[in-house]
Amino acid sequence: MYNNKQPLVSIITPCYNVEKYIADYLDSVIAQTYDNIELILIDDGATDNTKEIIDSYVAKIRKRGYKFHYIYQENYGQASALNKGLEIFNGNYFIWPDADDILSRDNIMFKVIFLQNNPDYSLVRGKRKFFKKDINKSYNRDSEINFKNENIFFDLILESTFPAGGCYLMKRELFLKCYPDRKIYQNSEGQNWQLLVPASSWSKCGSIDKVLYYIRELPNSHSRKQCNLNEWLMRFDGLQNILFDSFLHSNCDIEYCKSIVKERYARRKLEYAFNYNEKKIVKQQYKILKKIDKLNKKDILKYFVIQNKISYYLFIKTRIFRKSIKTK
Numbered sequence: 001m002y003n004n005k006q007p008l009v010s011i012i013t014p015c016y017n018v019e020k021y022i023a024d025y026l027d028s029v030i031a032q033t034y035d036n037i038e039l040i041l042i043d044d045g046a047t048d049n050t051k052e053i054i055d056s057y058v059a060k061i062r063k064r065g066y067k068f069h070y071i072y073q074e075n076y077g078q079a080s081a082l083n084k085g086l087e088i089f090n091g092n093y094f095i096w097p098d099a100d101d102i103l104s105r106d107n108i109m110f111k112v113i114f115l116q117n118n119p120d121y122s123l124v125r126g127k128r129k130f131f132k133k134d135i136n137k138s139y140n141r142d143s144e145i146n147f148k149n150e151n152i153f154f155d156l157i158l159e160s161t162f163p164a165g166g167c168y169l170m171k172r173e174l175f176l177k178c179y180p181d182r183k184i185y186q187n188s189e190g191q192n193w194q195l196l197v198p199a200s201s202w203s204k205c206g207s208i209d210k211v212l213y214y215i216r217e218l219p220n221s222h223s224r225k226q227c228n229l230n231e232w233l234m235r236f237d238g239l240q241n242i243l244f245d246s247f248l249h250s251n252c253d254i255e256y257c258k259s260i261v262k263e264r265y266a267r268r269k270l271e272y273a274f275n276y277n278e279k280k281i282v283k284q285q286y287k288i289l290k291k292i293d294k295l296n297k298k299d300i301l302k303y304f305v306i307q308n309k310i311s312y313y314l315f316i317k318t319r320i321f322r323k324s325i326k327t328k
Contacts, residue, residue: 006036010091014081021100034108045075097166111169122174122203126212163192185245201250
C-alpha cells in the first residue's frame with residue numbers, strides 16, 4: 001500500500017533478454033520494506049520472453065501498491081533505455097539497478113533514511129556482493145579502501161571505487177542539476193559514470209556499511225566479454241568519451257580532469273598493446289605519454305623491450321642481475 005508520508009522512490013531498470021533472471025529481480029523489488037515506489041521497466045527490444053514474464057508480474061506489482069510503467073523501444077542499448085526512464089520518473093529519489101541483479105529487502109529503506117537524516121547529502125550508497133547462481137553463496141570482491149570516502153569524484157574516474165547503479169540512491173534535484181534536460185550521454189559502454197561522475201562532483205556521497213545489492217556474474221556479460229585488441233581499444237575510447245562528456249556536467253576543472261583521463265587511457269592502451277605484441281600501437285601511445293610529459297619507468301621499459309624485440313622478463317632479470325653485481 002502507498003504511504004504518502006514517505007518520499008516517492010523511482011526504480012528505473014532497462015531490460016534486454018533477461019527471461020532467466022527478471023523474475024528474481026522483480027521478486028526483490030516487490031519484497032522491499034519501503035512502500036512508496038515507482039517501478040519503471042524499459043524493454044530494450046528484448047527478443048526472448050522478457051515481456052511475457054513482466055506481464056505476469058503486473059498484478060503483483062499493482063497489488064503491492066507501486067506505481068508502474070512499462071516502456072518498449074527498439075534495441076538501442078542500456079543508456080538509451082535508461083534515458084527513457086529518466087525522462088518520465090517522478091520520484092524524490094531514484095535508483096537504476098540492472099534487471100539480472102537482486103536488491104536486498106532494505107535497499108531502498110536504508111538509503112532513504114540516510115538521506116532524510118542527512119540533508120546535506122544528495123547521494124548515498126551501500127555495499128555490494130557478487131553471486132553466480134545462488135545468492136546464498138554470494139562473495140565479496142571489493143576492497144574497503146575508498147568505500148567511506150565522501151568525495152568520490154576522482155575515485156570514480158580513476159576506477160578505485162565501484163559505480164554499480166543498484167548500490168546508489170540519488171536525489172532528483174541533484175540529477176536535474178547535472179542534466180536539466182533529463183538526458184545522459186548514450187554510449188554502448190554503459191550508463192553509470194554518466195550519472196555518478198557529475199553527481200559526485202556536486203554532492204558528497206554517504207555510505208551505509210551494509211550489503212544492499214547483489215550482482216549476478218554472467219560469463220557473457222559485457223564487462224566479462226573476451227575481447228581482441230581492437231575491441232579493447234574501442235572500449236577505452238568509449239569510456240574516455242563518457243568521462244569527457246560527464247565533465248561537461250560536473251563541478252570540476254574540465255581540462256585538468258581530461259588530462260588525467262588521457263594519461264590513464266594512453267597507458268592502458270600501451271599496456272594492452274604490449275601484451276598483444278603490437279609494436280606500432282605501443283609506439284603511438286608512448287609518444288602520447290611523452291608529449292604530455294607523463295611517461296613512467298614501466299612505460300619506458302615496455303617501449304624499449306618491444307622496440308628491441310627482447311624478452312621483457314629476461315630484460316628485467318638482466319637489469320636486476322647487473323644491479324646486484326654493482327652493489328657487491
